[in-house]
Amino acid sequence: MKEITVFAPATVANVSCGFDVLGFAIDGIGDTMTLKKVSEKGITIIAIEGADLSLETKKNVAGVAGLAMLEALNADFGFEISIKKGIPLGSGIGGSAASAAAVVFGINQFLDEPLSLQELAYFGMKGEAVASGNEHADNVAPSLFGGFTLIPGYDPFEVISLPVPSELYVTIIHPHIEIKTKEAREILPKYVSLKDAITQSGNLAGLISGLYTDNYELISRSVRDVLIEPHRKQLLPHFDSVKELALTNGALAFGISGSGPSMFALCRGELKALELEQHLTQFYQRKGLEIDGYVSKVSRNGSRIL
Amino acid sequence: MKEITVFAPATVANVSCGFDVLGFAIDGIGDTMTLKKVSEKGITIIAIEGADLSLETKKNVAGVAGLAMLEALNADFGFEISIKKGIPLGSGIGGSAASAAAVVFGINQFLDEPLSLQELAYFGMKGEAVASGNEHADNVAPSLFGGFTLIPGYDPFEVISLPVPSELYVTIIHPHIEIKTKEAREILPKYVSLKDAITQSGNLAGLISGLYTDNYELISRSVRDVLIEPHRKQLLPHFDSVKELALTNGALAFGISGSGPSMFALCRGELKALELEQHLTQFYQRKGLEIDGYVSKVSRNGSRIL
Numbered sequence: 001m002k003e004i005t006v007f008a009p010a011t012v013a014n015v016s017c018g019f020d021v022l023g024f025a026i027d028g029i030g031d032t033m034t035l036k037k038v039s040e041k042g043i044t045i046i047a048i049e050g051a052d053l054s055l056e057t058k059k060n061v062a063g064v065a066g067l068a069m070l071e072a073l074n075a076d077f078g079f080e081i082s083i084k085k086g087i088p089l090g091s092g093i094g095g096s097a098a099s100a101a102a103v104v105f106g107i108n109q110f111l112d113e114p115l116s117l118q119e120l121a122y123f124g125m126k127g128e129a130v131a132s133g134n135e136h137a138d139n140v141a142p143s144l145f146g147g148f149t150l151i152p153g154y155d156p157f158e159v160i161s162l163p164v165p166s167e168l169y170v171t172i173i174h175p176h177i178e179i180k181t182k183e184a185r186e187i188l189p190k191y192v193s194l195k196d197a198i199t200q201s202g203n204l205a206g207l208i209s210g211l212y213t214d215n216y217e218l219i220s221r222s223v224r225d226v227l228i229e230p231h232r233k234q235l236l237p238h239f240d241s242v243k244e245l246a247l248t249n250g251a252l253a254f255g256i257s258g259s260g261p262s263m264f265a266l267c268r269g270e271l272k273a274l275e276l277e278q279h280l281t282q283f284y285q286r287k288g289l290e291i292d293g294y295v296s297k298v299s300r301n302g303s304r305i306l
Numbered sequence: 307m308k309e310i311t312v313f314a315p316a317t318v319a320n321v322s323c324g325f326d327v328l329g330f331a332i333d334g335i336g337d338t339m340t341l342k343k344v345s346e347k348g349i350t351i352i353a354i355e356g357a358d359l360s361l362e363t364k365k366n367v368a369g370v371a372g373l374a375m376l377e378a379l380n381a382d383f384g385f386e387i388s389i390k391k392g393i394p395l396g397s398g399i400g401g402s403a404a405s406a407a408a409v410v411f412g413i414n415q416f417l418d419e420p421l422s423l424q425e426l427a428y429f430g431m432k433g434e435a436v437a438s439g440n441e442h443a444d445n446v447a448p449s450l451f452g453g454f455t456l457i458p459g460y461d462p463f464e465v466i467s468l469p470v471p472s473e474l475y476v477t478i479i480h481p482h483i484e485i486k487t488k489e490a491r492e493i494l495p496k497y498v499s500l501k502d503a504i505t506q507s508g509n510l511a512g513l514i515s516g517l518y519t520d521n522y523e524l525i526s527r528s529v530r531d532v533l534i535e536p537h538r539k540q541l542l543p544h545f546d547s548v549k550e551l552a553l554t555n556g557a558l559a560f561g562i563s564g565s566g567p568s569m570f571a572l573c574r575g576e577l578k579a580l581e582l583e584q585h586l587t588q589f590y591q592r593k594g595l596e597i598d599g600y601v602s603k604v605s606r607n608g609s610r611i612l
Binding site: 017018019020021022150151152153156158160162188189190191192193194196197198199200201202203204205206208209212218221222227 | 323324325326327328456457458459462464466468494495496497498499500502503504505506507508509510511512514515518524527528533
């Protein structure tokens with residue numbers, strides 16, 4: 001085998017109560033990457049389609065993630081990669097993470113002793129740092145593993161694959177505004193009240209329990225964010241109104257996807273998710289804002305060979 | 307039926323990563339209470355054995371919890387209760403919560419339409435407030451339910467019963483020093499760094515996942531406390547040394563039980579827990595400090611009729 005094409009899905013990170021530790025994969029949207037093994041060491045990016053991104057290896061998340069992996073493996077070969085971005089840049093559904101996931105997943109297919117998905121997530125995270133300015137894996141992990149993933153800790157680095165209730169769907173709303181991940185981080189407070197920290201940890205614990213027990217009501221009560229959303233929502237036009245609209249139209253929960261601008265609504269069943277997409281799309285149209293909407297199962301599928 | 311005797315077990319609250327939201331029940335230690343239904347409304351405490359506590363209803367956790375329940379039910383009857391404290395006062399293993407659990411559990415046996423354990427925990431919490439100065443249910447819930455309980459939120463108030471891995475044992479070390487719950491609260495910071503809050507929520511999420519999947523290694527890595535222990539450990543003589551001793555002698559995790567002074571070590575298997583009890587007891591003896599040690603399964607049994 002000299003060449004392979006892989007797909008890595010878009011993802012929703014944070015999921016309101018799991019800032020920097022939780023994420024899930026979306027079906028049908030993602031980045032596609034072709035990797036060609038070459039004798040020259042390193043990563044050469046020969047083409048990027050669908051986005052205006054640097055071809056320079058060290059300025060590109062896929063380049064950095066791939067290099068980190070090849071260097072750690074002490075590989076005496078390299079790759080030429082071409083990337084087809086299926087995830088709009090800066091949309092907040094894990095575009096850079098998908099490219100990072102794709103490159104490490106792709107390289108892994110060429111190894112005599114392939115790495116585990118957790119090890120791949122670690123190298124993927126190295127690429128992510130280029131985009132976000134800090135190393136976190138809450139997008140790259142679900143893009144690799146699929147489903148819900150939890151990163152209980154970074155020291156040691158660990159990824160836990162969580163069960164996905166079968167009727168769990170998501171509606172994604174992507175308003176066409178730009179939020180830089182770095183800026184979305186800078187808006188956050190350095191300190192939070194102990195009381196809010198405890199409330200948030202109870203929410204996250206409730207969500208984890210709800211996922212293990214298919215308890216949609218508990219999931220609904222738990223996907224709430226008292227730490228991050230109160231600060232970031234000001235970056236999103238009409239956030240409070242659209243959240244209320246979602247919750248009064250049957251969404252289990254509504255929040256900011258990653259650092260935005262995309263927002264997600266968890267729904268029970270595809271029909272509910274599709275109805276909600278309509279409601280929310282119409283809301284933004286009335287406001288004169290351009291948006292995209294997607295509906296997807298919370299997907300058990302992670303990165304895969306095409 | 308006019309009279310009943312019930313038992314409510316001791317409990318470990320917080321469990322390092324679950325401040326105010328998590329707790330588990332201990333086998334064999336607890337409070338015993340006899341309740342006699344009488345025509346006079348309210349709660350009359352006729353005797354308390356094993357501790358020097360107020361017989362005045364409104365100054366006693368069992369009195370307050372029982373009253374809260376009877377008033378909410380608009381009961382036209384009352385109870386005479388006698389309490390046998392099996393849990394040393396101020397030991398940090400849920401002594402006041404056990405009395406609160408016992409009274410609401412006992413009253414419930416006399417009702418035509420008994421309340422759920424979650425509803426009982428709510429009234430038990432009202433009694434707890436007398437002892438701790440704030441309403442929380444992380445001791446009273448496991449004393450009623452048994453096993454591990456999670457309180458994902460107080461608004462709405464909810465208790466989730468979590469699975470207990472079958473080989474999970476606990477060694478309790480109770481040094482004979484006094485720590486007032488209110489003081490232990492006052493030592494805590496009002497604000498914590500967002501980074502620590504996220505670390506802690508990852509720990510709690512990891513523990514919840516570990517309990518659902520019988521993953522002792524994950525439990526071990528997750529029962530860690532970066533928010534509370536760093537402040538409270540100064541109240542406990544030799545805390546760092548004894549923690550290190552526990553962890554190097556096979557404990558999965560070690561921490562402060564509730565607001566102390568008791569400490570707990572989680573162990574896999576009874577033998578390990580018994581060995582550890584010896585090590586830790588000897589350590590304190592060498593230091594000239596008086597302590598009690600207990601070993602128990604993390605018990606699936608909550609409050610029960612004797």
